[in-house]
Amino acid sequence: MxxxxxxxxxRVTALRKTFHTxxxxxxxxxxxxxxxxxxxxxxxxxxxxAGKTTTLRILTTLLAADSGEAMVAGVxxxxxxxxxxxxxxxxxxxxxxxxxxxxxxxxxxxGRLYGMGAAETERRADELIELLDLRxxxxxxxxxxxGGQRRRLxxxxxxMHRPEVLFLDEPTLGLDPQNRANLWVQLRGLxxxxxxxxxxxxxxxxxxxxSDRLAIIDHGLVVAEGSxxxxxxxxxxxxxxxxRAGARDAAALAxxxxxxxxxxxxxxxxxxxxxxxxxxxxxLAALFEQLRARGVEVLGVSLQEPSLDDVFLHETGRxxxxxxxxxxxxxx
Amino acid sequence: MTVMLQTALLSRRRxxxxxxxxxWVFMGLSVPLLYLALFAPLLTSLAGGPGFPRGGVLDVFVxxxxxxxxxxxxxxxxxxxxxxxxxGVIERLRVTPASRLALVLGTVFRDxxxxxxxxxxxxxxxxxxxxxxxxGGVALLVVLMALLxxxxxxxxxxxxxxxxxxxxxxxxxxxxxxPLTLLSGVLLPLxxxxxxxxxxxxxxxxxxxxxxxxxxxSGTLDSGTVALGFAVMAAAALLAVWWATRxxxxxxx
Numbered sequence: 213m214x215x216x217x218x219x220x221x222x223r224v225t226a227l228r229k230t231f232h233t234x235x236x237x238x239x240x241x242x243x244x245x246x247x248x249x250x251x252x253x254x255x256x257x258x259x260x261x262a263g264k265t266t267t268l269r270i271l272t273t274l275l276a277a278d279s280g281e282a283m284v285a286g287v288x289x290x291x292x293x294x295x296x297x298x299x300x301x302x303x304x305x306x307x308x309x310x311x312x313x314x315x316x317x318x319x320x321x322x323g324r325l326y327g328m329g330a331a332e333t334e335r336r337a338d339e340l341i342e343l344l345d346l347r348x349x350x351x352x353x354x355x356x357x358x359g360g361q362r363r364r365l366x367x368x369x370x371x372m373h374r375p376e377v378l379f380l381d382e383p384t385l386g387l388d389p390q391n392r393a394n395l396w397v398q399l400r401g402l403x404x405x406x407x408x409x410x411x412x413x414x415x416x417x418x419x420x421x422x423s424d425r426l427a428i429i430d431h432g433l434v435v436a437e438g439s440x441x442x443x444x445x446x447x448x449x450x451x452x453x454x455x456r457a458g459a460r461d462a463a464a465l466a467x468x469x470x471x472x473x474x475x476x477x478x479x480x481x482x483x484x485x486x487x488x489x490x491x492x493x494x495x496l497a498a499l500f501e502q503l504r505a506r507g508v509e510v511l512g513v514s515l516q517e518p519s520l521d522d523v524f525l526h527e528t529g530r531x532x533x534x535x536x537x538x539x540x541x542x543x544x
Numbered sequence: 545m546t547v548m549l550q551t552a553l554l555s556r557r558r559x560x561x562x563x564x565x566x567x568w569v570f571m572g573l574s575v576p577l578l579y580l581a582l583f584a585p586l587l588t589s590l591a592g593g594p595g596f597p598r599g600g601v602l603d604v605f606v607x608x609x610x611x612x613x614x615x616x617x618x619x620x621x622x623x624x625x626x627x628x629x630x631x632g633v634i635e636r637l638r639v640t641p642a643s644r645l646a647l648v649l650g651t652v653f654r655d656x657x658x659x660x661x662x663x664x665x666x667x668x669x670x671x672x673x674x675x676x677x678x679x680g681g682v683a684l685l686v687v688l689m690a691l692l693x694x695x696x697x698x699x700x701x702x703x704x705x706x707x708x709x710x711x712x713x714x715x716x717x718x719x720x721x722x723p724l725t726l727l728s729g730v731l732l733p734l735x736x737x738x739x740x741x742x743x744x745x746x747x748x749x750x751x752x753x754x755x756x757x758x759x760x761x762s763g764t765l766d767s768g769t770v771a772l773g774f775a776v777m778a779a780a781a782l783l784a785v786w787w788a789t790r791x792x793x794x795x796x797x
Contacts, residue, residue, distance in 0.1 A: 273637050294641060306632025312561040324553050325642040327546070353564070369636065453656040 219347070221377040221408020222248035222271060227280035229266055229432075240266040242432035243280070248410050248425075250376070253403045255423030256412040257520060258309050259532055264412035265295035267391075268381050271410070272302045273310045285376040286407075296318040298326070301375035311355040315346055315365045315390040317356060319372055325510050326373035340368040344398060367395065371402065378402065384418060389537065390519040416520045416532065428524055435527040443523045448476050450491035450500060450516040453485045465508065474498045492517065545646060547643045554642075554650025555657075561624075562658055572617060574730045576609050576715040580670060583731075595736045600762075601637055602675040607685060607757035608730035610663055614689040615725065617659035618696025620652050622704030622713045627707060634792070644792040648698060655697035656690045664690065678763030685768075691777035692753050698784035705791040728754040752776040 229241040229340030242264045248254040253260045256264045269275040271284055273536070282289040285299040289492055300474040310318050316337055322453040330385045344364045349357060354365060370378055383399075384392045399422065403409055413419050419426050428436040428443075455462060466478040466485045478487040489495025496515060503510055516522075524532040557687040560566060580602075596604055628634045637647055663686055671677060701715065707713050727734070727741075728750035734742050745751040756773020764770065 274635065274638060297639060297641045300639070302636065304632045304635050306630070306635060308632035308636030310557070310628075310633050311631055312564060313557060317557070317560070320559060321553055321557055322640065323639070325640045327641065389763075 216484070220247060220283070220415065221250045221252070221333075221411055222246070222254070223281075224267070224282040226272070227270065227282060228278045229263075229270065229275070230278055235478065240432055241277070242282075243272075244429070244432070244434055246427050246434060246437065248377070248408050248495070250408045251403055251406045251421055252401060252424045253409045254413065255419040255431060256410060257419040257423075257426055257524075257532075258412075258429035259413065259414060262429045264414075264429055265381055266432075267429075267462075268379050268410070268412060272300060272379050273297055298373075299376045301370035301373070302377040303366050303370040303378070303380045303383055305385065308364060309354070309357075309362055309366050309369065309456035311352045311357075311362075313350055313354060315350040315354055315357070315361075315368075316341065318365060318369060319350075322369050322372045328373060336372060336374075340372065344368045345394075359386050360388065360394075361390065363387055363395065367398065367434040371407075375407065377408045377410070383414055384413070385413065392418075401488040414532070420520050426520075428520070428527060430524070431526045436523055440520065443447075443520065444518045447522050447526050448488040448490045449495065449518050450522060451487045451489055451496060452514045452516070453487065453499065454483070454511045454513070455485065455504070456511055465506070468506070469502055472498050472502055494531070546648050547649075550646035551649040551653065552653055555653040558650050558654035562654060568620075569658070569661075571613065572613070572658060573665060576613050576662060576666045577669065579605075579609050579612070580666065580673065584673070586622065595733045600674075600676060602670050602673055603761050604623060604733060604758060605731075606666065606670050606675050607761045608732075608754060609666060610685065610689045610757060610765040611692060611728060611754045612725060613663055613666070614659050614693040615696050615721070615750070617662075618655050618693040618698075619700045619717050621655055621672050621697040622700035622707075622717065624651070625701045625704030626708065626710050626713060631704065634705070645785070645789045647792050648701060648788040650775065651701050651784065652694045652697045656693050659690060659693040660686065664748070667755050670678070681760040681763045681765055684765060685757050686775055688757055688760065688777055690754060691774070691781045692750065695749075695777065695784045697789040698781065702784065702788035702791045705788070724748055724750050725749060730754055733758065749776050749780045 224244055224246045227241050227244040231238045231240055232235060239307065244263065244267055256267065258264050266275065266333050270277045271282055271289060273289060276290065284296050287295045287299065289296050310321075313321070313465060319337040319340060320333055323336055324330070325337055328336065341347050341505070342365060346361070346364055348370065349361055357365065367380075372382070383397055387395065399409060399411070403424070411422075423440060425437070425439050426443070427434045457464065462480045462483065462485055469475050469478045469485065469487055474489050476488045476490055477499070478485055480486075487499060491497065492515060495510075499513075521532050549614045582604060584605055587596070587605055590596045600657050627635070638644075667675070667677060667682060674684040704713055704717055707716065729735075729745065734745045734751065752773045753776065757769045759767050759769050
């Protein structure tokens with residue numbers, strides 16, 4: 213038996229999955245590779261239908277891959293799904309809190325199903341009620357919870373048995389900014405305690421700020437992988453120039469700007485010219501030079517440090533925000 | 545051992561859920577009582593006629609009502625299962641090490657209990673109206689019908705997981721309900737009907753349960769009909785539980 217490198221919470225090699233639907237085959241995963249270390253928050257960023265949820269469902273034993281290898285906490289998902297289940301926590305997109313029971317009852321049942329003793333389960337439930345600030349409503353039926361309260365309960369359910377690896381599918385979907393920030397704090401705490409965390413998101417800022425490393429996935433393939441900083445440094449900064457209306461043909465100006473060696477690409481968007489320069493500081497100076505030489509009157513100039521959306525744009529040729537959510541059908 | 549503990553935990557959760565919605569307890573009870581109050585009186589004029597022993601209309605009718613109650617108590621399971629598919633509860637439970645058999649049995653056990661409580665009440669209510677209870681027979685009758693409730697519950701749960709949509713489930717269950725209940729003679733014994741009708745009844749597992757139940761209610765405990773009724777219901781319950789467990793185990797994508 214080949215043992216995984218020490219500290220690997222998740223190791224996925226050449227994972228493939230095709231769904232056979234009535235309207236033909238959908239290749240959801242076309243050879244995914246990724247590795248998550250213990251004590252790391254790993255973000256999985258991509259548009260709807262990219263294959264994020266499918267990957268998560270395979271890693272959590274809910275779905276069988278067609279081929280490839282998936283090891284979770286050092287255990288082969290295909291060969292030993294029961295052992296994998298004991299070691300992982302999962303917070304699905306739907307949540308999964310039993311809304312007809314109280315929060316505390318939810319936690320107790322979860323602990324007992326993982327084989328924890330009655331007394332230990334009570335202790336752990338109280339601990340999590342404290343940790344995730346559920347005290348005010350833990351004795352109420354979960355049906356009455358707000359979105360944020362329910363999400364906190366569901367995260368508590370996912371970590372009730374102190375899993376080695378935690379999977380979260382769009383954990384902050386529909387949460388208000390305050391609840392979102394709170395959840396980030398909790399997840400960082402778990403990470404610092406040594407839990408390997410793999411979470412999917414289609415929020416750029418979440419992937420950027422929360423992940424230690426991330427993979428950008430599109431159409432069933434990892435198109436970029438690294439820490440958020442590494443990824444962004446590979447790509448140019450963006451500059452938006454707003455010329456005075458009617459001063460000159462914006463498209464022609466964009467084409468001329470592209471002639472500058474520091475300018476990688478320029479195009480017109482909403483009347484403004486969006487330019488990508490390979491170096492933010494020198495590039496900006498060069499642009500001012502070009503504009504002045506042409507006598508273009510400018511209403512405003514703004515500089516955008518490269519974002520993960522730029523990374524996505526450069527890898528896939530389209531913006532993550534515009535990525536057609538119906539382009540690939542994510543099987544439910 | 546683990547399966548038993550998990551079944552107990554999951555049944556407890558289910559029963560709590562039911563107790564918190566007393567409207568369902570009330571509805572479950574009102575249907576058989578309405579049959580007794582509003583339909584049974586129509587049968588009194590049939591007493592002594594074919595299929596009905598003199599003065600024993602309820603002895604024929606109560607077993608049929610019990611079968612209807614068992615069917616109703618069990619067939620509701622699928623609705624709850626679909627609700628839990630939609631809220632992600634089933635997905636969450638499937639990622640825990642919980643035995644998939646225990647997940648099924650938790651639901652089945654609750655549905656058996658929600659059959660048993662009104663069943664006992666119906667027996668007690670029917671007594672003053674002329675139901676002749678042979679206690680040994682009635683006890684076995686309730687056990688037999690509990691098996692029917694279990695079979696219906698597991699079938700409904702398996703249908704729910706497989707169909708995933710309330711609309712489809714409702715269509716299938718309503719589509720099954722009339723042929724299954726009519727062809728088991730719940731309201732009037734099939735022995736009153738022509739041969740072809742009785743022949744069709746023999747293809748319906750519920751028919752054997754109702755036939756056995758009528759004999760049990762009349763105090764016959766050791767007939768071949770009773771043995772066959774138990775054998776068919778035990779087999780149906782086992783088969784349905786196996787099917788539902790398989791549906792829980794299978795990947796849901």
